[in-house]
Amino acid sequence: MTFCCFGPGLSRPFLFEWYMKTDWRLIKSEALTGAENMAQDEALLESVVNGSSLPVLRLYRWSPATVTLGYGQRGSDVVNLSACKELGLDVVRRCTGGRAVLHDHEMTYAVMSHDQSSVFPGGVLNNYQVIARVLQQTLAQIGLDVQLSMERSHGLEGGGAERSACFTAPGQFELVYQGHKLAGCAQKRYGGSFLHHGSVPLVIDLVQLFQALNTRPGLDPSTGANLLMRHVGWLNRWLSVPVTLEQLETAFIETCADLLQVDFIDDQLTAAEQLRVSELCELRYANPEWNQLGLC
Amino acid sequence: MFHKILIANRGEIALRIIRACKELGVLTVAVHSTADSESLHVKLADQSVCIGPPPSADSYLNMKAIISAAEVADADAIHPGYGFLSENAEFAEICEQCGLTFIGPSAESIRLMGDKIQARQTVTAAGVPILPGTKENVATVEDATRIAAEIGYPVIVKATAGGGGRGMKVVHSPVALPNLFAAARTEAKAGFGNPDVYIEKFCEQPRHVEIQVMADKHGNVIHLGERDCSIQRRHQKLIEEAPCPVLTPKLRKKMGDCAVAATKACGYSSVGTMEFLLDKDLNFYFMEMNTRVQVEHPVTEMVTGVDIIKEQIRIAAGEKLRFKQSDIKISGHAIECRINAEDPDKFTPFPGKIDGYHTPGGLGVRVDSFVYDQYTVLPHYDSMIAKLIVHAETREEAIKRMARALDEYIIEGIKTTIPFHQKIMSNTDFIEGNVDTGFLERQA
Numbered sequence: 001m002t003f004c005c006f007g008p009g010l011s012r013p014f015l016f017e018w019y020m021k022t023d024w025r026l027i028k029s030e031a032l033t034g035a036e037n038m039a040q041d042e043a044l045l046e047s048v049v050n051g052s053s054l055p056v057l058r059l060y061r062w063s064p065a066t067v068t069l070g071y072g073q074r075g076s077d078v079v080n081l082s083a084c085k086e087l088g089l090d091v092v093r094r095c096t097g098g099r100a101v102l103h104d105h106e107m108t109y110a111v112m113s114h115d116q117s118s119v120f121p122g123g124v125l126n127n128y129q130v131i132a133r134v135l136q137q138t139l140a141q142i143g144l145d146v147q148l149s150m151e152r153s154h155g156l157e158g159g160g161a162e163r164s165a166c167f168t169a170p171g172q173f174e175l176v177y178q179g180h181k182l183a184g185c186a187q188k189r190y191g192g193s194f195l196h197h198g199s200v201p202l203v204i205d206l207v208q209l210f211q212a213l214n215t216r217p218g219l220d221p222s223t224g225a226n227l228l229m230r231h232v233g234w235l236n237r238w239l240s241v242p243v244t245l246e247q248l249e250t251a252f253i254e255t256c257a258d259l260l261q262v263d264f265i266d267d268q269l270t271a272a273e274q275l276r277v278s279e280l281c282e283l284r285y286a287n288p289e290w291n292q293l294g295l296c
Numbered sequence: 297m298f299h300k301i302l303i304a305n306r307g308e309i310a311l312r313i314i315r316a317c318k319e320l321g322v323l324t325v326a327v328h329s330t331a332d333s334e335s336l337h338v339k340l341a342d343q344s345v346c347i348g349p350p351p352s353a354d355s356y357l358n359m360k361a362i363i364s365a366a367e368v369a370d371a372d373a374i375h376p377g378y379g380f381l382s383e384n385a386e387f388a389e390i391c392e393q394c395g396l397t398f399i400g401p402s403a404e405s406i407r408l409m410g411d412k413i414q415a416r417q418t419v420t421a422a423g424v425p426i427l428p429g430t431k432e433n434v435a436t437v438e439d440a441t442r443i444a445a446e447i448g449y450p451v452i453v454k455a456t457a458g459g460g461g462r463g464m465k466v467v468h469s470p471v472a473l474p475n476l477f478a479a480a481r482t483e484a485k486a487g488f489g490n491p492d493v494y495i496e497k498f499c500e501q502p503r504h505v506e507i508q509v510m511a512d513k514h515g516n517v518i519h520l521g522e523r524d525c526s527i528q529r530r531h532q533k534l535i536e537e538a539p540c541p542v543l544t545p546k547l548r549k550k551m552g553d554c555a556v557a558a559t560k561a562c563g564y565s566s567v568g569t570m571e572f573l574l575d576k577d578l579n580f581y582f583m584e585m586n587t588r589v590q591v592e593h594p595v596t597e598m599v600t601g602v603d604i605i606k607e608q609i610r611i612a613a614g615e616k617l618r619f620k621q622s623d624i625k626i627s628g629h630a631i632e633c634r635i636n637a638e639d640p641d642k643f644t645p646f647p648g649k650i651d652g653y654h655t656p657g658g659l660g661v662r663v664d665s666f667v668y669d670q671y672t673v674l675p676h677y678d679s680m681i682a683k684l685i686v687h688a689e690t691r692e693e694a695i696k697r698m699a700r701a702l703d704e705y706i707i708e709g710i711k712t713t714i715p716f717h718q719k720i721m722s723n724t725d726f727i728e729g730n731v732d733t734g735f736l737e738r739q740a
Contacts, residue, residue, distance in 0.1 A: 105475070203472045205479070207464045218530060219737055221461030222452060226501060227734045229466070242471035 022118055026253065026264035027058040034066035034092035034103075035285035036277065040269060041110045041195055042095050043276040048112045049191035052272075055113035057256060057264065059249050065104040066090035067212050070097050070166075070186065074294025078164035081292075083211045093284075093291045096197045098186035099166035102209050106201040106234075107248045114193050119260045124187055124194075125172060130260070131196055132173040135183055138255045139175065139200075142243050144235065146175045146182055161213035161224055168231040175200075180233030201234040202245060297613050298322050298373045298397065302366040303337070305377030306356060308666045308683060309589075310337035313375050316605040325369040327362055329355035331674050336666040343369055350676045356380045359387050366396055373397035373612060379678065382588040383410060399612040401566040401587045408562050409585040415562075419582050422561035424554045427573065427581040429496025432456075440477045441470060443495050452498040453480040457488035466498050501576040501732040504528065505540050506569045506586075507555035508596045510607060513565045516617045519552040520600045521626050523592055526731045527720065529643060534713070534736070535720060536592035537631045538599045541691060541729030542578065548626075551580055556621075558582065567593075567608045576732070591634065591683070594664060598630035598687035629691040631698050633717040635665075635682040635705070637673045640716040647675040652708030656701035660687040660694075663705075673710055681712070691729065695721055 047053035116122035185198035210224035326341035331350035348355035455463030463484030524540035665682030
């Protein structure tokens with residue numbers, strides 16, 4: 001039994017609640033394609049929504065490295081599709097909003113849960129904040145004192161790669177270190193539940209990021225890298241003792257368990273969920289037309 | 297002093313040289329292509345000679361025609377201006393062989409500084425910092441780790457065989473090096489069939505800062521301070537200012553001393569410019585030397601009061617420098633905007649007839665231009681039609697003066713980059729001096 005106090009800044013200040021530890025599924029995936037990863041997240045969200053699943057923390061990796069676009073982003077506007085092809089990068093559209101992310105050397109996670117629970121107070125920003133605090137504490141544990149950005153940013157005024165890239169624009173309750181955005185996240189809300197996507201890069205290949213997202217011809221890549229470097233961050237840029245992905249994932253799971261009072265049950269997707277993954281791949285994420293549709 | 301100088305150039309710089317000559321009491325000969333017969337430099341020179349059809353290769357780059365014109369007009373010196381033949385060692389040599397003084401450095405100096413490897417060696421020997429790195433292949437990750445540690449992070453790994461971002465990686469820490477180094481080699485192999493890569497220092501948020509030097513034929517060398525030319529589009533300078541907003545007197549002296557040492561090391565005489573990259577931590581690295589007078593020389597003239605073209609001519613005539621280093625004082629702040637006949641959004645050339653022309657005036661405003669009302673801007677040549685230069689006590693005041701001068705400047709009938717400059721003068725980052733060579737790309 002734990003006594004928990006949500007501090008001011010949440011929509012339900014000074015809420016005191018007695019509750020039991022909650023069981024969550026912990027799903028650690030092998031490296032998958034962009035389409036499979038996105039389809040798994042959505043299939044798990046559906047399971048949570050229809051009551052066939054506990055809340056889920058999913059940790060995953062990418063093979064090949066993948067550019068994911070925000071739900072509202074049109075591929076041809078925000079990424080250089082031919083450069084991505086040449087670089088061997090998958091391009092897939094997420095069901096969550098936000099901007100483009102190049103997933104490579106990073107910790108990628110997804111949380112699927114009911115909007116309101118013993119862990120989550122409900123509402124996008126409140127739930128953002130809960131997860132952000134877990135990340136903040138995780139990073140403090142590995143030696144980096146990061147801030148939560150409190151301002152809502154609409155991103156940079158710049159063009160091309162700077163405007164497209166998620167990591168140039170910290171949103172509210174995202175992690176910032178020395179003015180550089182260190183982690184990106186986005187949510188989809190559906191059926192009283194939400195899917196929270198997040199990533200924390202360990203290393204960023206700036207030139208590759210620039211090439212993948214640059215839609216302006218003629219700009220030389222080292223200038224592009226310099227432009228991105230002003231705003232994007234990654235853990236091993238600052239850590240004197242570099243962190244490995246395994247260390248970061250372990251620290252994240254432990255902090256989650258501790259801070260959110262969650263018991264994790266190691267699990268995999270069920271057969272029904274796997275079936276739904278195949279359907280969603282075909283319907284959306286492995287379908288080039290859907291991926292490049294966008295809204296704007 | 298010379299009796300008559302032939303100006304092997306066109307446009308505003310030809311006019312600028314004619315003005316200097318008139319003040320020195322030297323006669324001038326303009327050369328021009330058939331397309332330029334109505335140009336102002338032709339009208340203002342004491343004499344003019346047509347040297348060929350519109351394409352530069354047949355006129356302003358035609359050495360034979362220019363030398364013949366000098367002989368016909370009985371000139372005793374040739375001023376090449378900037379661009380065209382100004383950094384052509386062969387032309388400097390031919391001038392000397394024909395008994396004409398080339399107003400610029402010797403052919404050897406042009407050759408030496410034109411060869412990047414030799415230039416780097418020469419300045420390094422003189423104690424001038426260059427961007428640390430290798431130009432040779434780094435074969436193993438062990439070598440890469442050692443070299444990167446020597447250079448200091450961040451470093452950039454580049455393919456020796458080519459550019460365009462293939463095989464290029466920016467590395468911030470030793471932990472990321474093995475992966476990125478391997479990836480760079482793989483990409484280079486895939487892209488160019490050659491996995492060779494080299495490593496150099498990655499310069500963060502670099503400013504382009506250059507030092508104006510002046511050296512006579514008697515071994516005296518001084519510098520006239522710096523210009524900040526960070527506002528560039530695709531390596532084309534658009535706005536220049538002096539002094540550089542972030543340079544301290546101490547750093548100015550250090551960079552100036554380096555520029556003077558490098559100038560001496562290559563036995564240079566004439567005016568010239570040492571170009572440096574200045575990173576966000578104020579480390580500076582030599583890039584190259586321009587062995588000619590530069591487009592942006594007026595900002596230095598405004599803050600030092602030294603007429604660079606007149607001094608250049610005096611030096612070529614064998615006179616000793618009239619200034620010591622201690623005579624050079626930087627006073628106030630100057631900014632130059634290059635006014636191009638271009639679409640201000642797309643930067644595509646916009647030649648055509650000027651139909652309505654009014655130049656700005658008032659205290660501290662200078663316009664170096666060759667155009668006038670009803671003049672037709674030609675498609676054959678560079679699109680720069682004017683340089684608007686302002687001088688004021690402080691940078692803040694200079695920016696305001698530039699903004700009001702731009703508002704006064706009326707050029708109708710063609711598109712110009714005036715609206716672009718107006719935007720920059722009201723840009724917060726520019727006003728705060730927070731610029732680097734990526735500035736314009738950030739605004740785009």
